[in-house]
Amino acid sequence: MSAPIDLTDPAHFFLTPEQTRHRQYEALRAYFVEHQPSVEVARAFGYTPASFRVLCHHFRHDPDRVFFVDPPRGPQQQPKKSRARRLIIEMRKRNLSVYDIADALGTRHIELSPTAVAEVLREEGFARLPRRKDDERPVTVRPEDADRADVRRFRLAPATFETRVGGLFVLLPLLVKLGIDRLAGEAGLPGTKAIPAAHALLSALAMKLTSIERKSHVMDLVFDQGLALFAGLNVIPKATFLGQYSDRLGRSTSVQLLRGWLDHLRAHLTVEGASFNLDFHAVPFFGQDELIERHYLPRRTHADKAVLTFIAQDADADVLCYANADLRKGEQSDEVLRFVDFWKKIHGKVPPHLVFDSKLTTYKNLARLDAMGITFITLRRRSPGLNRHMQNVPPSAWRRVELHVPGRKFRTPKVLDERVRIRDYPEPIRQLCVRDFGHEEPTILLTNDERSVPRTLLERYARRMLIENGLEDQVHFFHVDALSSAVAMKVDFDVVLTVLATGLYRVLAKHLHGFDHAKARQIFRRFLDTNAKVDVSPDGVRVRVPRRAHNPLLLDSGLLAKPITVPWWGGASLKVEIP
Numbered sequence: 001m002s003a004p005i006d007l008t009d010p011a012h013f014f015l016t017p018e019q020t021r022h023r024q025y026e027a028l029r030a031y032f033v034e035h036q037p038s039v040e041v042a043r044a045f046g047y048t049p050a051s052f053r054v055l056c057h058h059f060r061h062d063p064d065r066v067f068f069v070d071p072p073r074g075p076q077q078q079p080k081k082s083r084a085r086r087l088i089i090e091m092r093k094r095n096l097s098v099y100d101i102a103d104a105l106g107t108r109h110i111e112l113s114p115t116a117v118a119e120v121l122r123e124e125g126f127a128r129l130p131r132r133k134d135d136e137r138p139v140t141v142r143p144e145d146a147d148r149a150d151v152r153r154f155r156l157a158p159a160t161f162e163t164r165v166g167g168l169f170v171l172l173p174l175l176v177k178l179g180i181d182r183l184a185g186e187a188g189l190p191g192t193k194a195i196p197a198a199h200a201l202l203s204a205l206a207m208k209l210t211s212i213e214r215k216s217h218v219m220d221l222v223f224d225q226g227l228a229l230f231a232g233l234n235v236i237p238k239a240t241f242l243g244q245y246s247d248r249l250g251r252s253t254s255v256q257l258l259r260g261w262l263d264h265l266r267a268h269l270t271v272e273g274a275s276f277n278l279d280f281h282a283v284p285f286f287g288q289d290e291l292i293e294r295h296y297l298p299r300r301t302h303a304d305k306a307v308l309t310f311i312a313q314d315a316d317a318d319v320l321c322y323a324n325a326d327l328r329k330g331e332q333s334d335e336v337l338r339f340v341d342f343w344k345k346i347h348g349k350v351p352p353h354l355v356f357d358s359k360l361t362t363y364k365n366l367a368r369l370d371a372m373g374i375t376f377i378t379l380r381r382r383s384p385g386l387n388r389h390m391q392n393v394p395p396s397a398w399r400r401v402e403l404h405v406p407g408r409k410f411r412t413p414k415v416l417d418e419r420v421r422i423r424d425y426p427e428p429i430r431q432l433c434v435r436d437f438g439h440e441e442p443t444i445l446l447t448n449d450e451r452s453v454p455r456t457l458l459e460r461y462a463r464r465m466l467i468e469n470g471l472e473d474q475v476h477f478f479h480v481d482a483l484s485s486a487v488a489m490k491v492d493f494d495v496v497l498t499v500l501a502t503g504l505y506r507v508l509a510k511h512l513h514g515f516d517h518a519k520a521r522q523i524f525r526r527f528l529d530t531n532a533k534v535d536v537s538p539d540g541v542r543v544r545v546p547r548r549a550h551n552p553l554l555l556d557s558g559l560l561a562k563p564i565t566v567p568w569w570g571g572a573s574l575k576v577e578i579p
Helices: 020-032 038-044 049-061 079-093 098-107 114-123 167-177 180-186 197-209 215-221 225-231 239-247 251-265 332-347 363-371 384-392 454-464 466-476 488-511 520-528 551-557
Strands: 159-163 276-284 294-297 302-314 319-324 353-356 375-379 414-420 429-435 443-447 532-537 540-544 573-577
Touching (some): 020 049, 038 049, 159 225, 167 520, 167 532, 225 532, 302 488, 319 332, 429 454, 443 454, 466 520, 488 520
Parallel strands (some): 353 375
Antiparallel strands (some): 414 429
């Protein structure tokens, strides 16, 4: 086998086979008939020793295999299609569409998709059907048309019905006390004669409060009378209206809505603004819109199309106070200054204390914050020079501190407290290098707080990490990542609704003993995720919530103790009863 082969010699066909099955035949013959060693046979015919042993094993168990007939490639027939081909042709001659044909075949226990039916018709030479009128379509069960939302058709006629959103009526007394109807007018929200501003806001907010993921999912509840009653309409607005409504809102309207909301909220929840946690969150986008910019997405560990959102959280009240999703690259570093201006216009003074990440703003803006008298704590990005500096510092320069943070695993970090100069910052700034803080690499903090001891600064920054938990709650429960649309302005309104919803949940949590710091999804699951029976009578509306383990906490809260007058019901009263 190793000697040179004359290509003109007919023996060349047998000694160097090119076809796969011919090569297998000659190799097996050399091993079983000529008794050549398997290693030499494998080398001669281009096999590895292991693969040739497998070939021999298969031949021993199937000695009757055919070597000189090529096996058919791919499926020669499709039994389902073949069995249904005649029926498909007959149905198409009756002017049935591929969907009608697929449904009809299903009744005969022939499971073919519309795509498979279309392939059969294409093979038989049938063209696509022209669009048919309704009277030309076969008589089938069709979706029922819901009424158009119109406040002028809203009536509290005597009725009894079940609703899937019983928890909304538990929140309704709080919304009345917070003056949600007045808020819509004060913020200048748009409205129509059919759906005024307050009713439109309530309709959109109801989706956030009940964790409905996308505006299109409201169609699942379009016939739920409880959802329509909550918003004071005959039926809930459809997905098209909700999408178009957000188109009418500019950023200035969103800012007015946020300002009014905070004014209303402070009457029921302490929002002093002594310290704020600031952060960015990139809302991923899955479409093809070229106007969407690319931002880093931690979950994907790379940059991709996303809408950048700025969020400010009151550290003490654990409530969101500001959000902006109408950001572009080049503007994001100045958003902290816009937040400062927003807070100053509401309260007449700048926020005294800010805590944020390293990528939130620039060193030049840090100098501006310092000039305004605002104390800040921010991360500093690690660099090779900083790493070398920390490695060269003698061990005696590091001081161990003990943090008084319950539940924290790393309570005794080592701190290097020094003054450094950074670019675009006029004076030396305080820098804390922290080891054993929960990360492999040291954490580096910059602050203009010259008075506080390192322990106080580290404890405050550790609390800032809790905003990540708050973001996670918003992303999953309030579906921040479920884009309302590719248009950033729509996402901005969606995020503003999230601010309103989180504030309302915090007010409710304040009244529930033991749930002061519970996440929104925990409150929803234990208190609000329930059906209810609604009785409408001339005396008002009575909502009966079924028994649940945590209902006694709702009763003790006093929120449902007395009937409350609902302005958008024409002054009718609401009474929520819990067995």
